[in-house]
Amino acid sequence: MPTTSSRLPAGSLLLCSLVFAAVLVGCSKPEPASERRGGIQSRPVIAAEISYSPEQVNVEAVGTSRALRSVSIRPRVAGQVESVKVEPGQKVSEGEVLFSLDSRDEALALRNAEVELEDAERLLRRYRQTGDSGAVTQSALDDAESAVARARIAVDRARVNLDYQQVKAPFTGYVGLTDIDPGAWVDTSTTLTTLDDRSTLLVTFPLPELLLGQIAIGETIELSAWRKQALVAEGRVVEIDSRVDASERTFLVRAHVDNSEDKLRPGMSFRIALTLTGNDFALIPELSLQWGPRGSFVWAVIDGVAERRVATIVQRRAGQVLVDLDLPEGALVVLEGIQMVREGMPVSVAQVVNVAGMPARTEPEVSGD
Structure with a gap:
């Protein structure tokens, strides 16, 4: 029987050769120079520009107030009260007569x-x-x-x-309650009334001993009352106790609170809030912080290369972390694209944001021809 030839036409062989060559050329197209470094493809990332911020310690305490000047009024001599010159709650001036004796x-x-x-x-x-x-x-x-x-x-x-025989006010202030009426016999041990200079309140509150040395004279504090619509006022530290209570492990602090509007009263208790500042540390976004076998770290972008840098947590804030990090202010750490980053990997920064998450500047990628 005659045999059938399996050879393809010459035209078909030529067409297959051309298609195969085109595929080879397409597969061997060179990558842009910006995407390769040392033969390794760089990863595009979004980086954050770190800044330095002081450590902040928020302290809360309970304080008790008293008038800046407060006395119990007693007569200097014994005698019969002839007249009462004031009423409870009345404001009197220094030297004004409060009570008259016979x-x-x-x-x-x-x-x-x-x-x-x-x-x-x-x-x-x-x-x-x-x-x-x-x-x-x-x-x-x-x-x-x-x-x-x-x-x-x-x-x-x-x-x-x-x-x-004339009982006078030793300073300007407000008279308290009295149980003395004209005709009453009094002596030097009889309390006639009280007198408070409440234009300024002196608030005393305890702090833990570990804060000793971190609070200074002149520090500003915030006070609020305990009722629902709390009064808020500001005070200034004026005195710090010279010793620590051995049983409570606390020391006392006193602050002046302006009460010129006369809304506060001596003896009130307050919620004290103050912020103490410490050393400066690097502030980074919380998303940039990673964890490994040796603890927390960040990916730093150094000359276009990712480097692992140890970042010890100092303080957490809303969406941010204060860390002990060996990087200068303005250095970049990877914020997005972290999962694909490895030690020594080339990275291209597509965008830089500040610590608050708002764009600080944009660095466009360099593309090849």
């Missing part, structure tokens, strides 16, 4: 002392007028001068005793 005896004593002073001064004048005649000895003249001096002291003492 002062008739003291007024008579003062008048008597003034009469004795007049007699002593009159006698001294006579002795001096006759001093040249020799009728008065020098000793008698000296006695007369001493008598005048003693009489003046007696007058001053009588005036003081008379003044003690």
